Amino acid sequence: MDILFLCGSAQAGKDGVGDYTRRLCGNLIRSGHKAQILSLCDQQVISFTTENQEIEETIVVVHRIPISTENQQRLIWSQRVVRELEPDWISLQFVPYSFNPKGLPFWLSSFLKKIKGNHKWHIMLHELWVGMDLNDTYKSKCIGLLQKNLILKILKFKKEVALSTQTDVYHYKITELGYNAQLLPLFSNIIKNLESCLETAKDEVELRFCIFGNIHHGAPVEKFLNDLKLALSLSEKKKRVKFFFIGNCGSAIAEWENVLLEHHIDIEVTGFATDSDISDLLLKCQYGISTTPYLLNQKSGSLAAMFEHQLPVLCIARNWRTKNFRQKKFLNLTEYENQASIIKFISTKFIASDENSLESVALKFVEGLK
Numbered sequence: 001m002d003i004l005f006l007c008g009s010a011q012a013g014k015d016g017v018g019d020y021t022r023r024l025c026g027n028l029i030r031s032g033h034k035a036q037i038l039s040l041c042d043q044q045v046i047s048f049t050t051e052n053q054e055i056e057e058t059i060v061v062v063h064r065i066p067i068s069t070e071n072q073q074r075l076i077w078s079q080r081v082v083r084e085l086e087p088d089w090i091s092l093q094f095v096p097y098s099f100n101p102k103g104l105p106f107w108l109s110s111f112l113k114k115i116k117g118n119h120k121w122h123i124m125l126h127e128l129w130v131g132m133d134l135n136d137t138y139k140s141k142c143i144g145l146l147q148k149n150l151i152l153k154i155l156k157f158k159k160e161v162a163l164s165t166q167t168d169v170y171h172y173k174i175t176e177l178g179y180n181a182q183l184l185p186l187f188s189n190i191i192k193n194l195e196s197c198l199e200t201a202k203d204e205v206e207l208r209f210c211i212f213g214n215i216h217h218g219a220p221v222e223k224f225l226n227d228l229k230l231a232l233s234l235s236e237k238k239k240r241v242k243f244f245f246i247g248n249c250g251s252a253i254a255e256w257e258n259v260l261l262e263h264h265i266d267i268e269v270t271g272f273a274t275d276s277d278i279s280d281l282l283l284k285c286q287y288g289i290s291t292t293p294y295l296l297n298q299k300s301g302s303l304a305a306m307f308e309h310q311l312p313v314l315c316i317a318r319n320w321r322t323k324n325f326r327q328k329k330f331l332n333l334t335e336y337e338n339q340a341s342i343i344k345f346i347s348t349k350f351i352a353s354d355e356n357s358l359e360s361v362a363l364k365f366v367e368g369l370k
Contacts, residue, residue, distance in 0.1 A: 001366065002034040004087040004119070006078075008098025010039035010062045012053065013275075016301050017093050017126055019189040026058040027362040036060070038081050040074060041067040041099050048077050056191065071107055075114055082117050089162075089369055090115070091122040094154070096129070096147050103130070104146055109153040122162040122369060123154065124184065126299065128170050132322045133293075155179060162369060167298035172325050182368040187358045188308035189301055193279035207232075207346070208285040210244040210311070212278065213302035215252040216291040218318025220336075221259045227339040229263065231346070242266040246281050247273055252291070282306060287346070288313040293320030294335045295327045307332060310350045314342070331355070 005025060009015040012022070018039065025035040037053075042064040052059045063081050065074050082090070092112070099105035112121075128151060130136070131144025155161060155177070163181035165171055174181045232239065243260055245253055245267065253269070260267050270281065282288075288306035290297055294315045297303050306313050316336045331353055334345045354360045 001028075001089065001369070002085060002087040003028065003036075003089045003091055003369075004082065004085055005035065005037045005091045005093060007037060007039050007093040008095065009042045009044065009067075010037055010053070010064055011042065011044035014044060015098070016189065017095050017098060020126075020186070020301070021093050022053060022055050022060055022062070023187070023189060023358060024362060024365065025060045026055040027358050028366070029058050029060065031362065031366075033366070034085075034087075036081070036085055036087075037062045038078060039064045040078065041065070043067050071111060075111060078115060082115055082119070086117065087119045089122050090117075090119050091124060092154075093124050093126060094151075095126045096150070097127075103143065104150065106150065109150070109157050112154065113157045120160070120162070120369075121158050122164070125151070125163065125165040125170060125174065125181070128165075128173055132169075132173070133320050134322060135319070152177065164365070164368060167296060168327060169295045169322060169325055170299075173322075182364070184364060184368070185356050185361055186299060186301065186304045187356050187361045188304040190275050190278050190282070190305040190308060192308050193276055193283065206240045206242055207287065208242050208244060209287045209289050209314075210246055210282060210285040210306070211249065211256070211289045211291065212246040212282065212305060214248065214250045215256065216293070216317060217252050219252075219256075219291045219316045220318075221255055221316070224316050224336060224342075225259055225263050225265070227336075227342050231339050231342040234343070235346075240266070242268065244281055244285060245269045246278055247271075278305070279309065282309040282311065285311060287311060290315045290333070291317050293317045294330075294333075295320055295322070295325070297330065297333055303333070304356050307356050310352070312345065312348050312350050314345050 005021045007017050007021050010018045021037055025037060028035040045064045045066050048065050050063045053062045065077055096103040099108055129144040129147035131141035163179055164184040165174060165181045166186050171181055171183050288311040290300060290303050290313050292300045303313060313333050314336050315333055332350055
């Protein structure tokens with residue numbers, strides 16, 4: 001099978017969807033398929049370029065169109081790539097903000113209609129629209145309505161389109177629009193370092209928690225830490241606690257740092273780190289923390305990375321709820337509620353599953369196209 005993936009940007013380490021697509025391509029190529037990437041709005045190049053990018057010792061051909069390109073020229077270059085590859089499928093990896101800084105790519109549906117060829121279409125909806133949260137602002141709901149209408153136009157540009165998405169809540173929303181979508185789990189972009197020389201997370205006198213990547217606002221940090229200290233005080237073995245902040249955590253890290261220091265809890269902030277260093281640090285920890293709202297964790301690359309490193313994860317996040325939807329419980333992810341939920345969490349062990357493995361996801365992706 002020959003597949004051309006369309007995404008926004010393809011700069012390694014700069015775009016999560018680009019990294020996801022590259023790793024998926026690599027696995028498909030190793031499985032005997034042909035796969036290439038075309039980035040339509042690349043922010044890291046100034047001219048159209050075709051290059052070889054390596055992932056897990058596999059070369060992936062990547063075509064990159066600058067974001068500043070006029071749409072007519074973008075179509076000419078895209079059509080050239082399609083004509084040369086003659087793919088069986090074109091897979092659009094959709095995130096609204098990948099194709100427009102304001103998340104409103106009004107041009108995209110008409111652009112896709114103009115791409116000629118004998119291929120079939122697949123759309124992976126990594127994100128839908130903002131404003132789903134019952135507590136969202138009026139402005140967010142207005143922008144979300146525009147994004148929703150844009151997505152409907154994209155879904156209607158062809159009579160038959162194969163659809164996938166990553167989260168139960170997005171699957172529910174797509175069903176409400178009258179479409180069927182395959183639920184395709186997210187795999188980690190951080191590959192587990194099997195040759196790590198660092199100490200492993202077996203220290204019986206120290207509990208190590210990690211927060212990886214962007215921290216979401218609104219987490220009940222103070223309440224959580226008070227409950228954590230109470231929970232540990234009831235434990236038979238008194239243990240030190242240390243928090244690792246890995247990668248670019250964003251501005252919301254300040255609240256966590258301040259509260260942790262007030263509670264006299266050790267912290268380590270790495271800032272930018274290579275994929276190999278990130279893997280080493282994850283292997284040092286016993287537990288992960290996610291600040292992504294519970295219903296949206298299936299689309300969290302940080303969570304997928306912690307699962308890749310066999311860390312049970314505690315979700316400490318703002319209350320995010322959407323109309324008429326109730327989420328089932330997730331494997332290896334506990335929603336923080338109170339002291340009792342922490343006591344239960346720190347006594348749990350990671351349950352091995354291949355649901356988020358690259359191989360499993362790639363196989364499911366291919367099966368969904370047959």
